[in-house]
Amino acid sequence: MTQVQLQQLQKQLWNIANDLRGKMGADEFRDYMLGFIFFKYLSEKSVNFANGLLKDEGEDITFLELHESNDEHVPYIEAIKTNSISEVGYALSPSQLFHSIAERGRQGEFILDDIAATLKAIEQSTLGSDSADDFANLFEDLDLNSTKLGNTANDRNELIAKILSHLDKIDFDISNTESDVLGDAYEYLIGEFASGAGKKAGEFYTPQTVSTLLAKIVTQGKERLRSVYDPTCGSGSLLLRVKREVQDVDMIYGQEMNRTTYNLARMNMILHDVHFAKFDIKQEDTLIRPQHLDKCFDAVVANPPFSAKWSADPLFLQDERFSAFGKLAPSSKADMAFVQHMLYQLDENGTMAVVLPHGVLFRGSSEGVIRQYLIEQLNVIDTIIGLPANIFYGTSIPTCVLVLKKNREHTDNILFIDASNDFEKQKNQNKLLPEHLDNIIGAFENRQDIEKYAKVASLAEVQANDYNLNIPRYVDTFEAEDEIDLDAIAKQLQDLEVNSQATDKVIADFCKKLGIDSPFAEAK
Missing domain, CATH: 1.20.5 (Single alpha-helices involved in coiled-coils or other helix-helix interfaces)
Structure with missing residues (x-):
C-alpha cells in the first residue's frame, strides 16, 4: 500500500470516529473504536489462517462458507479451531467473524448480544493455552450497555451496527506480510485520540518522532536485540518503534499501571503481528510491584509520567534498585526513581534512553545526590539531549532525553545536545521533523562539538559544575544579536x-x- 493509500485509510478511520462518537470524549470513544478495529483484525487473521489450512487440504471452500449447523462442516471448523489456538493464539467460528456480525447488523438484526458473546468467546478460547495471559479480559473496556452509546438498547445497537458496517467496508490488507497498514492506522488513531484527550493522553502515548529518536539511540549499531523493555509502556508504541529499527527482537517486555492502557498495549502488539509468545506485557505499578525484576535487557526505553508522585517509603532503601544510592527520589517527583529502576534492569552491554522533565538535570536535594552518584560512582550517563517545549500532549514543558550505558565507550566525557530550537510550530503543539531527528542522531553518532548545538564535556568540567547537567552550562547558544x-x-x-x-x-x-x-x- 502506498503512502497516499495509507493516508486515505487513516482519513476514513478518523472520519468514522469523528462522525459516530457523539457526545463522548476522545479518550472514551477510543476504547470502542480501537476495540472494534482490533476485533476486525482478529477476524481477518482467522479467515486468512483458516483458508490457508483448507487450501492445504485441497478443499474448495472458504472459512466464511462453513456453517456450524452443517454436520459435514463441523469437523473442519473444530480442526481449524484447534490449529488456530496453537498457531495464532485464539479461535473464532464462522458465525462469530466480524463480517458475519456486521452483515447481520446491516440487515437490521439486534447484534449487541452476539458481539458481547463473541468477544467473550475469543478470550475463553485461549484458556489453558500459552496465549491465555495475553487475551485475558482484553475487551473489558467495550461496555456495550453504556448509555453513552445511546439511551436505549436499540439506539446502542443502531450505532454499533453503523460502526461495524463502516469498518467492514475497509480493506486492511493483512494478507500482505510486508505491509503493516492496519498497525500503522491503529497507531495513527491512537495519536489522534491522544491529541483530543489532552492531559489524559500522556498516560498512553508518546509522539512518533520522540519514539523514533529513542528507538534509534538504543539500537545504534545493532541489527537485532535479544530483548527490549519499557517500564511505563502505555499503548506500547515506543516498544514497537524499537522493533522497527532492527531486523528482529527476540522478546518484548513492558509494564503499565493503567488497566485500560494495558489492554491497549496488548492489542497493539497483536495488531502489529507480534506473536503472543514474543511479548510479555504486565499490569502493575512498576516502582512498587515490578514484574520483570529477575531480567536484564539489551534496550530499555521509557517516557514515564513526568514528576509523578510515588510513596518514597524508606523501606525502598533496602531495595536493590535504590539501596546503593543512599537516597530516594522525593515523593512528589518519581523521575529519578524510574531512572534507577531502568538502570537496574539494563544489561551490562545495553543502552537505555528515557524522556524526562528538565528538572532532573539540575534539581538538588536527594535528586542531586542520585545524579552525582550516577556520574561520579557509576559513570553511566552517556548523553543528554534537550528537546523542544510543547511536543507532548497535555504538557508544554521542555523535556530531555537521558542516555545511560553501563559499559560506556567514552568514559571520560558526557555529550550534551541542545535540540530545543529544532521543531516546526503547529496549531496546538510543536513537532520534531525528520530533519530534526537526523540532526540529533548525527550529533549523537559523531560525538563532536558543534557550535551552539553540541558539546563533549569532560567529567572534570561536569564536576566543576557540581554535577549540574543543565544544558546551557555546556552548550553556548548565545547569539550576538542578543547582546545587552x-x-x-x-x-x-x-x-x-x-x-x-x-x-x-x-x-x-x-x-x-x-x-x-x-x-x-x-x-x-
Whole structure:
C-alpha cells in the first residue's frame, strides 16, 4: 500500500470516529473504536489462517462458507479451531467473524448480544493455552450497555451496527506480510485520540518522532536485540518503534499501571503481528510491584509520567534498585526513581534512553545526590539531549532525553545536545521533523562539538559544575544579536524615571485640590 493509500485509510478511520462518537470524549470513544478495529483484525487473521489450512487440504471452500449447523462442516471448523489456538493464539467460528456480525447488523438484526458473546468467546478460547495471559479480559473496556452509546438498547445497537458496517467496508490488507497498514492506522488513531484527550493522553502515548529518536539511540549499531523493555509502556508504541529499527527482537517486555492502557498495549502488539509468545506485557505499578525484576535487557526505553508522585517509603532503601544510592527520589517527583529502576534492569552491554522533565538535570536535594552518584560512582550517563517545549500532549514543558550505558565507550566525557530550537510550530503543539531527528542522531553518532548545538564535556568540567547537567552550562547558544545594549537600557530607565516624576506631580496636584497630603510630599 502506498503512502497516499495509507493516508486515505487513516482519513476514513478518523472520519468514522469523528462522525459516530457523539457526545463522548476522545479518550472514551477510543476504547470502542480501537476495540472494534482490533476485533476486525482478529477476524481477518482467522479467515486468512483458516483458508490457508483448507487450501492445504485441497478443499474448495472458504472459512466464511462453513456453517456450524452443517454436520459435514463441523469437523473442519473444530480442526481449524484447534490449529488456530496453537498457531495464532485464539479461535473464532464462522458465525462469530466480524463480517458475519456486521452483515447481520446491516440487515437490521439486534447484534449487541452476539458481539458481547463473541468477544467473550475469543478470550475463553485461549484458556489453558500459552496465549491465555495475553487475551485475558482484553475487551473489558467495550461496555456495550453504556448509555453513552445511546439511551436505549436499540439506539446502542443502531450505532454499533453503523460502526461495524463502516469498518467492514475497509480493506486492511493483512494478507500482505510486508505491509503493516492496519498497525500503522491503529497507531495513527491512537495519536489522534491522544491529541483530543489532552492531559489524559500522556498516560498512553508518546509522539512518533520522540519514539523514533529513542528507538534509534538504543539500537545504534545493532541489527537485532535479544530483548527490549519499557517500564511505563502505555499503548506500547515506543516498544514497537524499537522493533522497527532492527531486523528482529527476540522478546518484548513492558509494564503499565493503567488497566485500560494495558489492554491497549496488548492489542497493539497483536495488531502489529507480534506473536503472543514474543511479548510479555504486565499490569502493575512498576516502582512498587515490578514484574520483570529477575531480567536484564539489551534496550530499555521509557517516557514515564513526568514528576509523578510515588510513596518514597524508606523501606525502598533496602531495595536493590535504590539501596546503593543512599537516597530516594522525593515523593512528589518519581523521575529519578524510574531512572534507577531502568538502570537496574539494563544489561551490562545495553543502552537505555528515557524522556524526562528538565528538572532532573539540575534539581538538588536527594535528586542531586542520585545524579552525582550516577556520574561520579557509576559513570553511566552517556548523553543528554534537550528537546523542544510543547511536543507532548497535555504538557508544554521542555523535556530531555537521558542516555545511560553501563559499559560506556567514552568514559571520560558526557555529550550534551541542545535540540530545543529544532521543531516546526503547529496549531496546538510543536513537532520534531525528520530533519530534526537526523540532526540529533548525527550529533549523537559523531560525538563532536558543534557550535551552539553540541558539546563533549569532560567529567572534570561536569564536576566543576557540581554535577549540574543543565544544558546551557555546556552548550553556548548565545547569539550576538542578543547582546545587552547597556546604553539603551540606561535610556529606558531614564524615561521611566521622568515618567514617574510626572505621575508623582499629577497625584500631588490632585491631592492638593482635595485638601489632603500628597504621599509624595516628603519625596519632593
